[in-house]
Amino acid sequence: MSIVELSEANKIYRTGDQMVTALDKTSLALNLGELLLIIGPSGSGKTTLLSLLGCLINPTEGRLLVDGREVNTLSANAMAALRLNTIGFVFQQFNLLSPLTAEQNVAFPLKMQKLSSNEISRKTREALEKVKMTHRRKNLPRTLSGGEQQRIAIARALVTNPKIVLCDEPTASLDKDSLAIVMEELRLLAIDGKAVAVVTHDPRLQKYADRAVEVNNGKVIPLNKQSMDFGR
Numbered sequence: 481m482s483i484v485e486l487s488e489a490n491k492i493y494r495t496g497d498q499m500v501t502a503l504d505k506t507s508l509a510l511n512l513g514e515l516l517l518i519i520g521p522s523g524s525g526k527t528t529l530l531s532l533l534g535c536l537i538n539p540t541e542g543r544l545l546v547d548g549r550e551v552n553t554l555s556a557n558a559m560a561a562l563r564l565n566t567i568g569f570v571f572q573q574f575n576l577l578s579p580l581t582a583e584q585n586v587a588f589p590l591k592m593q594k595l596s597s598n599e600i601s602r603k604t605r606e607a608l609e610k611v612k613m614t615h616r617r618k619n620l621p622r623t624l625s626g627g628e629q630q631r632i633a634i635a636r637a638l639v640t641n642p643k644i645v646l647c648d649e650p651t652a653s654l655d656k657d658s659l660a661i662v663m664e665e666l667r668l669l670a671i672d673g674k675a676v677a678v679v680t681h682d683p684r685l686q687k688y689a690d691r692a693v694e695v696n697n698g699k700v701i702p703l704n705k706q707s708m709d710f711g712r
């Protein structure tokens with residue numbers, strides 16, 4: 481079942497009198513229960529596509545439906561609420577808040593949702609258990625390895641039980657072992673029924689994906705499993 485649907489949607493950035501078509505007209509669905517890889521060269525439009533799927537930007541033309549809601553018609557506040565309740569984000573640089581402990585970072589979105597302290601403790605504990613980081617919950621981010629920080633970032637992304645998890649180069653700063661652990665976590669989220677999309681340059685991620693698309697010069701091209709060779 482699709483949870484995000486782009487139909488004939490494009491993105492044109494205007495700076496001064498310059499226009500850049502970052503994404504050509506695209507129709508793409510992201511389904512619950514799948515891990516979708518988004519690959520392609522630098523500057524091809526991958527982040528723009530992920531930003532559309534994540535309701536961070538509106539399409540210039542065309543439609544974007546997220547969890548049954550037409551995003552173009554939402555106010556900025558309604559878009560922010562949709563992001564907070566429906567979407568979890570994971571970034572290359574983890575983006576953890578450095579003065580906060582691991583568990584305080586995970587609890588942060590729940591505080592924004594204004595849940596009771598009991599609910600916050602319970603959900604935070606469950607999210608930390610899911611990524612097997614309970615034993616490091618009192619640590620500050622700088623005392624954790626890159627892989628551990630990314631697992632905390634994943635716990636923070638899933639603590640609100642979002643239907644959609646979007647990741648921008650989540651393994652780019654990680655070694656081989658941490659990459660495998662992080663991708664296994666993301667794979668489990670898809671098996672759990674969430675829709676997971678991962679932007680990457682990394683050919684090693686292909687084995688974790690159900691489906692892949694390539695973005696090239698603003699065009700989104702579906703890849704079948706056999707052709708997912710990432711140019712090798």
Ligand SMILES: Nc1ncnc2c1ncn2[C@@H]1O[C@H](COP(=O)(O)OP(=O)(O)OP(=O)(O)O)[C@@H](O)[C@H]1O
Nearest residue numbers: 493495500501502521522523524525526527528529
């Ligand atoms: N806010 C913006 N204003 C103007 N142009 C932009 C903006 N954001 C992106 N672009 C342009 O849109 C095109 C696509 O950019 P995008 O960041 O989506 O590519 P990408 O595939 O994610 O690149 P990378 O892999 O290097 O992060 C590029 O030509 C970029 O310069």
